[in-house]
Amino acid sequence: MRILLETPRLVLREFAESDAGFLVALDGDPSVMRYLSNGTPTPLREIVEDHIPAYLAYHRASPDFGFWVAQDPPSGDFLGWFHLRPGPGCPDAEPELGYRLRRSSWGRGLATEGSRALIDHAFLHTPATRVVAETMTVHAASRRVMEKSGMRLVRHFTADWPVRIDGDEQGDVEYAIAREEWLAARPQEAAPPPAQ
Ligand SMILES: CC(C)(COP(=O)(O)OP(=O)(O)OC[C@H]1O[C@@H](n2cnc3c(N)ncnc32)[C@H](O)[C@@H]1OP(=O)(O)O)[C@@H](O)C(=O)NCCC(=O)NCCS
Numbered sequence: 001m002r003i004l005l006e007t008p009r010l011v012l013r014e015f016a017e018s019d020a021g022f023l024v025a026l027d028g029d030p031s032v033m034r035y036l037s038n039g040t041p042t043p044l045r046e047i048v049e050d051h052i053p054a055y056l057a058y059h060r061a062s063p064d065f066g067f068w069v070a071q072d073p074p075s076g077d078f079l080g081w082f083h084l085r086p087g088p089g090c091p092d093a094e095p096e097l098g099y100r101l102r103r104s105s106w107g108r109g110l111a112t113e114g115s116r117a118l119i120d121h122a123f124l125h126t127p128a129t130r131v132v133a134e135t136m137t138v139h140a141a142s143r144r145v146m147e148k149s150g151m152r153l154v155r156h157f158t159a160d161w162p163v164r165i166d167g168d169e170q171g172d173v174e175y176a177i178a179r180e181e182w183l184a185a186r187p188q189e190a191a192p193p194p195a196q
Pocket residue numbers: 031032033035036080099100101102105106107108109110111112113134135136139140141142144145
């Protein structure tokens with residue numbers, strides 16, 4: 001399976017059909033799904049028939065946008081996943097970053113490490129002019145990951161969640177980092193041109 005990138009503590013690799021069991025376990029943890037479905041697990045059928053085929057379709061369509069499994073480098077253990085891809089109806093120039101990790105992996109800076117690597121990837125290898133990320137206003141850990149990854153709060157809005165989630169009355173937030181901001185944080189490096 002193709003590896004997108006490696007960091008000191010993460011390997012991001014393409015999905016395979018055989019990853020369904022890992023996703024069932026990940027989405028079966030109510031603490032993982034707290035800010036996504038109010039804790040309800042994702043059904044196996046949805047993972048097998050909708051999610052995995054969608055991830056594999058991304059891999060066929062583009063080497064640089066999609067969803068990737070996050071693995072522990074020495075053991076190969078499944079840690080969760082990250083995504084970088086334009087949200088529905090959004091331009092390729094503004095891909096959306098996302099992440100979902102196993103409870104046992106939280107609190108070690110892994111979401112931030114993967115997010116920074118994907119933001120670098122977006123500006124080095126795709127036509128992105130801006131990377132965006134969204135979460136619930138009350139999801140403090142996810143907002144902190146966005147901040148630590150160099151993104152800044154750009155707006156409050158109300159997402160159209162399919163289910164009621166505790167805290168959704170406070171709405172949602174969008175964070176973003178523009179190519180210029182990313183470059184400004186790397187002043188020691190020559191400015192790479194946008195990828196075509
Ligand atoms: C959100 C998530 C990805 C964070 O992963 P992680 O690897 O623990 O994140 P990091 O360790 O890189 O950073 C987390 C930061 O949030 C902080 N944090 C965690 N819980 C917090 C809370 N309840 N309130 C405030 N800050 C919190 C941590 O202290 C840390 O900040 P610090 O480094 O300044 O101390 C992880 O909890 C997860 O996968 N959750 C389930 C799926 C999900 O909600 N995904 C996001 C959907 S938008």
